[in-house]
Amino acid sequence: MILSQFDEHSVFSQLNAFGHQKVVYCSDPDTGLKAIIAIHDTTLGPALGGTRMQLYKTENEALQDALRLSRSMTYKAAISGLNLGGGKAVIIGDSRLHKSEALMRRFGRFIENLHGSFITAEDVGTTPKDMEYIRMETKFVTGVPESIGGSGDPSPVSARGVFMGIKACLKEHFGNDSLAGKSVAVQGIGHVGENLVGLLRNENAKVYICDINEDRLIQIAKKYGAKAVANNSLFDLDIDIYSPCALGATVNTETINRLKCPIIAGSANNQLADEVVHGNMLLEKGILYAPDYLINAGGLINCYSEIAGFSKKKTLQMAENIYEATRRVIQKSKEEKIPTIEAANKIAEKRIADIRKIKASY
Incomplete structure (x- = not known):
């Protein structure tokens, strides 16, 4: 894991403001992967949230998006009566140009290393096929195609x-x-x-x-x-x-x-x-x-x-x-x-x- 342009005070103050438990920065130069996984709260169960891929203007903008969206997922699960916590992942890049099987599978390895505390699914810029690639590296993913036993398009x-x-x-x-x-x-x-x-x-x-x-x-x-x-x-x-x-x-x-x-x-x-x-x-x-x-x-x-x-x-x-x-x-x-x-x-x-x-x- 590589932390790029990491401002300790800024990131930790934002974590405290949103009440997050963990933020993971994922970087892999070989595939071009730059991602952030935000885990907000796991009181009710493992954090579940989609992986969004878009070209953010700055890394801090990507962090802000991950923090806001993961907090919303905590509240969404809680008010819906689900036994899940809230999380979210963002991949920095143009999904039309930068996405590849290798990149998604490398991202899957980062998810696997969280040992089930975070489960992902598709979101803006990702598809059930992308979830299938992630599934090749970790079982902690949902929304995979129905053809391989998933629920498909939500x-x-x-x-x-x-x-x-x-x-x-x-x-x-x-x-x-x-x-x-x-x-x-x-x-x-x-x-x-x-x-x-x-x-x-x-x-x-x-x-x-x-x-x-x-x-x-x-x-x-x-x-x-x-x-x-x-x-x-x-x-x-x-x-x-x-x-x-x-x-x-x-x-x-x-x-x-x-x-x-x-x-x-x-x-x-x-x-x-x-x-x-x-x-x-x-x-x-x-x-x-x-x-x-x-x-x-x-x-x-x-x-x-x-x-x-x-x-x-x-x-x-x-x-x-x-x-x-x-x-x-x-x-x-x-x-x-x-x-x-x-x-x-x-x-x-x-x-x-x-x-x-x-x-x-x-």
Whole structure:
């Protein structure tokens, strides 16, 4: 393991701020591998989190992403009732240019050396095939192709969870959870976004979509009967639901002031640019926000099911439980007059604290 441009004070202060247990820097000049594995908390079980590959501007930016995302995974597992901790891995590089079998297998060796404290899966920039390469070096990986006994693409389950979260918000705001005639703007139509568009259109929702890939945007609009719109006009639409399904921080001071919808519910991670500032802004403006790590937990549920050996039917049932979990968060938010993200955090933190006390008594 090689530490490059390592600022001891900076890294350790960031670890303390996020409450992480461990951060591992992985470097292999022969394959070009530069990666960071962040393990946030293992109170409930081994840390599980996807491996994201993208070209970060700096190593510190990559570290920040790993820290934020791994913390979210801890809360996601806790609030979903799963016996897992939170972790995340990031590989620094362009997945279209720098990824190779050798690089992924070398990364698998680093995971193997953590002896099961971290289990990975696919994420942005990685695929089930990449997980298959990692599997050649370690058993601590999920989301491998169905052809070799894995659960395959988790995006249908992820979309189902987001869909149930949307319906829970509709129930709260409108008194019923029917999507017929409701308008939804889906930002980002990757695998999860496309599956979500299909579910929404099946219930006769009016769906607006935007994506940086214009060819795919036209293709998906035609396939599902959705309306393609420019990304810069999305926040000015008069709609019922804004569903961010791309990258994070799209819910910020500027966009909140522009939004005309009563509900925000999508699959993107870290949607709030600042949890405290923007959670409170949404509360004050009367916009109901479905915490991202709660309703996008379907992918994690899918991975957990692969580890536990659950059937696809059982996996989908677990994803549909996100409906009631979202309702509980909304109820706590109303009772305590706090933002929904704070309510979700409290529920997750209580479960972790309760289990930690039990383990302390062993």
